[in-house]
Amino acid sequence: MEPIGEKLYSRDDVVRTYRQVYDLLVTKHIINTYSTNKDDVRDIALKDLDLRGVDKILDLGCGYGFFIEKLKKRLSPAACFTGIDIVENNRDVYINSVASTGYKGQFINDDISCISSLESSAYNLIIASYSLYFFPWAIKEISRILMDGGIFVSVTHSRHALSEATDFLPRCMKKIGINPPGEIALNKLFEQFSLENGEKMLAPYFKKVDKILYQNEMVFSVENIEDCIYYLEKKRHLIYKEVMERYPKRVVDLESCLAQSIYHYAKKNNGISLNKDDAVFRCYK
Ligand SMILES: C[S@@+](CC[C@H](N)C(=O)[O-])C[C@H]1O[C@@H](n2cnc3c(N)ncnc32)[C@H](O)[C@@H]1O
Numbered sequence: 001m002e003p004i005g006e007k008l009y010s011r012d013d014v015v016r017t018y019r020q021v022y023d024l025l026v027t028k029h030i031i032n033t034y035s036t037n038k039d040d041v042r043d044i045a046l047k048d049l050d051l052r053g054v055d056k057i058l059d060l061g062c063g064y065g066f067f068i069e070k071l072k073k074r075l076s077p078a079a080c081f082t083g084i085d086i087v088e089n090n091r092d093v094y095i096n097s098v099a100s101t102g103y104k105g106q107f108i109n110d111d112i113s114c115i116s117s118l119e120s121s122a123y124n125l126i127i128a129s130y131s132l133y134f135f136p137w138a139i140k141e142i143s144r145i146l147m148d149g150g151i152f153v154s155v156t157h158s159r160h161a162l163s164e165a166t167d168f169l170p171r172c173m174k175k176i177g178i179n180p181p182g183e184i185a186l187n188k189l190f191e192q193f194s195l196e197n198g199e200k201m202l203a204p205y206f207k208k209v210d211k212i213l214y215q216n217e218m219v220f221s222v223e224n225i226e227d228c229i230y231y232l233e234k235k236r237h238l239i240y241k242e243v244m245e246r247y248p249k250r251v252v253d254l255e256s257c258l259a260q261s262i263y264h265y266a267k268k269n270n271g272i273s274l275n276k277d278d279a280v281f282r283c284y285k
């Protein structure tokens with residue numbers, strides 16, 4: 001199964017972004033600390049679902065297994081997780097997350113395109129948490145491998161996620177003498193499967209799609225602006241993709257310009273709020 005159209009990020013871009021598993025944990029901590037919405041998006045995603053009969057779970061772009069702890073005691077005692085991720089470093093931490101729930105599990109280090117070799121109707125719960133925008137071309141395959149009566153749960157961002165920060169980039173690029181692209185790759189990534197277009201993309205492949213809005217923003221005061229900069233820095237291979245490829249020596253200047261722009265904005269406006277609206281899609285077959 002090949003991606004339809006141009007692949008926005010290469011395997012290397014994704015691996016460089018997510019190979020430091022510890023960074024992802026710190027990033028999640030920053031999100032929790034500065035989010036205005038204090039509900040846990042996983043509780044919202046799984047609320048009122050009867051999962052007692054679920055025994056085959058597929059976790060796509062699983063990372064360290066963000067969802068797993070919330071499934072403890074909710075599945076069949078025979079439940080078995082399969083996590084797939086392109087980053088091998090997630091293996092141990094994923095296996096440990098599964099073990100802590102008492103269920104069985106395995107980790108497959110591969111590209112999501114490998115699901116084309118999986119049997120049809122093999123899983124009764126499939127999860128894609130903040131990952132489907134990397135491989136929206138896999139939706140049809142996801143529907144094929146989901147059992148009748150099964151559920152696919154996907155969580156994704158708004159297409160405007162982080163735009164209050166990334167909107168500074170074109171001006172910063174001009175400032176350091178680089179021609180800005182029409183739209184930066186990170187925005188294109190979020191647009192590939194977003195709160196706004198997710199329902200339309202999923203509807204042709206499932207019997208029913210429910211959308212649950214999770215409104216949120218991350219609010220950083222001037223005193224905490226370093227956490228905001230750190231959070232963005234962890235996404236540098238996604239945010240500065242075009243510049244890394246064409247002008248690798250200028251990335252540091254661009255990062256510094258973005259950090260300064262954010263700091264000045266926050267100083268003038270008593271902080272900065274970043275869009276962190278998400279949506280949960282529950283798809284039934
Ligand atoms: C934002 S992280 C989300 C991780 C986890 N699901 C969570 O909610 O914390 C996106 C994950 O998707 C994985 N990923 C992206 N593209 C992939 C691909 N083509 N095949 C397999 N994994 C991929 C990345 O390695 C990363 O772990």
